[in-house]
Amino acid sequence: MNAEATSRVLDRIDGLRDELVAALADAIAIRSVNPTYPDQDYDDLVGGESEVAGLLAGLYREAGAETELFGEAPGRDNVVGVLRGSGGGRSLIFNGHVDVVPADDPAQWTHPPFTAYVDGTHVWGRGSVDMKGGLIAQAFAAKALRQAGVRLRGDLVLQGVAGEENLEHHMGTSAVLERGFTAEGAIIAEPTGALSPLTVMPATPGVLIMRISVTGRSAHAAMRARMRAEPADDPVAASAIDAALRIHDALRRLEDEWVEGRVDPLFEKGQFTIGLDVIDGGARGSRNVAFIPDETTLDYAIFYPPAAQLSEIQSEIVQTVAGVAKRDPWLRANPPRIDWPMHYPGGRTDRDHPFTRMVCLARERATLDTPFAGAPDVRPFPSATDLTWFTAAGIPAVGLGPGALTMAHSVDERCAIDELVCAARTYAVAAIEWCGAE
Template sequence: MTAATDKTLARLDGMRDEMVSTLQEAIAIQSINPTYPDQDYDDLVGGETAVSQLLAGHYREAGAETQLFGDAAGRDNVVGVVRGTGGGRSLIFNGHVDVVPAGDAGAWTHDPFAGHVDGTHIWGRGSVDMKSGLVAQAFAARALHESGVRLRGDLILQGVAGEENLEHHLGTSLVLGNGFVAHGAIIAEPTGAVGPLSVMPATPGVLVMRITVTGKTGHASARSLMRAQLRSSPDEEPIAASALDSALRVHDALRRLEDEWEVTLTDPLFEPGQFTIGLDVIDGGARAARNVAFIPDETTLDYAIFYPPSVDVATIQSEITATVARAAEADPWLRRNLPKVEWPMHYPGGRTDRSDPLCQTVVAAREEAAAGTAYAGAPDVRPFPSATDLTWFTAAGIPAVGLGPGSLSMAHAVDERCAIDEIVVAAKAYAAAAIRWCGAV
C-alpha cells in the first residue's frame, strides 16, 4: 500500500459517522423517479435535483469544479471535476440519484425515508440502490483531498437522473454528451451478488416484448362446442376462439426456446441460464366484459428478455419472431389471425473484459481496501444481472465496471438496507482505485 493510499484510507475511517449522517440526509430526500409507472409526476419532480444539490456540496469539499444541469426541470444531474496535475489517466465515479417507489410504507419495519440506523445497517429506500454508493464515492474524493493526495489524472464525479426508468438520455448519456468523459468509469450500483462488493464488468442486453393475440368471443358455455369444432373442422370459421388459449400456446413455444438458450446463448462472463425470456405480465379477457361468462377475445403477453451483450439485438428478435411464427402455423386460429409482436423498449448490453486494465485495477483496489475487514480477499468478478448505465460508457468507448455496496436482493425490496461497514470499504475501494488508475503525487 502506498503512503497516499494509507493516508486516504485512514481518513475515511475517521469520516465514518459523517458518511452515515450524509446518507441519512440523502435517503430522506424522496427522489423517486417521477416518470416511474403509476406515479404523480408533479408531486415527485424535484427530488433528483435535491439529491444532486446535496452531492454538489460534498463534491466542492473534494476540491471539484461543480455543475448542475439537466434536460428536464427538477431533474438535474450533478458533475464535479477534480483536476489532476497532469500525466495520468482520468476516472469517472458514476451513480444515479433517483430511486424506485417505496410502495406500502406500512409494510416496512422503519419509515422508508427516515434513514434509520440500527448500529450495523442503514435502512431506507435507496440505501442500497444506490445512495450508499454515491455517498461513498463523494467521500472517497473528499478523503483524497483532505489527505493532501493530488491525482495526476482528472477525477470526474457524476450523480445522474433518470436511471430507474431507463432514461439515460436525461442522465448518463447527457452527461457524457456534454464532454464529461474519461479513460475509465466505476459505477456504484450494488454489486453484492454471490459475495459482497463484487466487481461487475458487464451487463446483458434487455429487450421488452409485447405479444398481442386476438380471439373470438362467445358465451363461456360454448367452450365445449369450440373444442369439438377445433378437432373436427379446424379450418372452418369457429363459433368462438380463446385468445388466452392461443397466447399460451405461443408462450409454450417461447419457454422451449428459453430452454434452448441455456445451450445456444453463452458468454464467458455470464453463468449458463442467465439469458431468459420472462413472461411478467398477462392481460386477457373479453373486450365486451372482463368476466368469466365470456370467452376471451384479446390477450397481451409482456416479456422481459435478457441476452448476451455480444449478440446483436436483431438476431435475438429474429429468433423470437421465427418461434412465434412457427407456433402460429401450428394453430388453426393463429394461422389466420397472426399474433402481433412489438418491442416497446430496448436497452443494449455492454461489457469490459476481465483482462482490461481498468477491471484489474478495480479488483486490486477492492482487495487492498478490504484487507483486515470482514470483506477481505479477492472479490468475485461477475456480470450485472440486469440493465445498468455501464452500457452507455462502453458504447462511448469508455471501459467501465460496477462496484458498489449492498446486496442485490435488497434493491427495490421492502426493508431495503445496507451494511455500514460495507459502505466504508466501498469508499476505500473507490479511493484506492483512483490512486492506482490516475496516479498520485
C-alpha cells in the first residue's frame, strides 16, 4: 500500500467533513422518490432522479471525472463519472442509486423528511441512509483523491443509477453496464450497518414475488353452516379465504423445512423465507361480511439461496400448493392459479475472493483510530440489491455503505456523520489498494 498517499487522502477526507454533510443535505432536499413506486403520482415525481444525478455530476467533475448523463426515460437519468487512471492498474466501480422510497405521512417524522436536519451527530432525512449518504461519500472519496494529489493507475468509475427502489435494474445498473461502464470490481454503497456499522456484504439472496389466486363460491354469510355440511366438491358456497389459508398453512410448513433444507455458508439458518405480506379477499360484488368470499389473492415475498435454481424453488412451491389442492375437493375442482410477477436473482462474491479481502482490509485500515476500528463483519444483504447484476456480468462486487439497515425505508431515517466520513475513507483506501496509485 502507498502509505504516504493514503495518509494524505484520509486527512483530506477528514477536512471535507462539513462539506460532505452539506452536500448530503442538498441531495436529501431533492424529492427523488421513485415515480413508479406503488400508489405514487408519476407525473408529480418524475424528474427527481435526474436532479440528483445532476448534483452528483457536479461533484464528479470536481473530482476530475469525465461525466455523462443518460436515461431510459425522460426525467430518469443515470450519471457516470470516469476518473481515467494513468495505466497499469485495475479498474473499480463505485455504485449507488439516486431514487428513494416515499416518506409516507410527513407528520410522523420528527423533522421534515425532505429537509435535512443535522443534529451534530446525525443527518436526518429520507435517503440519508438509503442511499444518498453512500453516494455522496463515494463522490467525496474521489474528490479527496484529487485534492490530495493522488493519481490512480486504474480507472475509477462512479455510478449514480435510477430505478433501484422499484427493482428497475434495466433503467439503472444494467443500463449503465450495457453502455460499457464496467470494471474489475464494484463497491455498492447500500447501507450495511447490520450488527455493526460498515459491514462488508458480498452476497444477496434471490428474491421472488409470488401471487396465488383462489376462487370460491359466494352466498349469504348465513350459508356457512350449510356450506360446511354439504358435499365439499359442490357446496352451496365455498370460502376462497378458507381455501387460501389452507394453502398458506402448507407453505408455512415448507418455510419451516427451509431452515435446515435451504442453507448457504454466508447466510444464517432461517434467512430463506416464504413470507405472506399481502392478503386481499372477499366477495366480488361486495367487500362485506354479509357475503361468503369468492376470491382471495395471497402475495408472497420469497427469499432463497443465491446458488439455488429458480426453477427448483418454483417447482417445490408449486408441488406444495398442488398437494393441498389434491387433498381438498373444492381446490381439486377449482385449482388455484400461481403467478410470478417479479424475480430478482441472487448474487455472491465469495468471502475469500481477493476483492472481498481487499475491501475488508481497506475498511480496517481506513477506520483505525475511529469508533469503528477493527476487522469488519462479513455478512450477506438480507434483500435484493444491484450486486446481482454485477456478479451476473462477471464483476466481483460487495456492498459497503454508511447507515443502519434498520433505518432504510423507515420514519425518521438518519445516518451517523462519523459513518459517512469513515465510509468515504474506506472507499478512498479501496481505490488506492485496488487500482494502484502514483
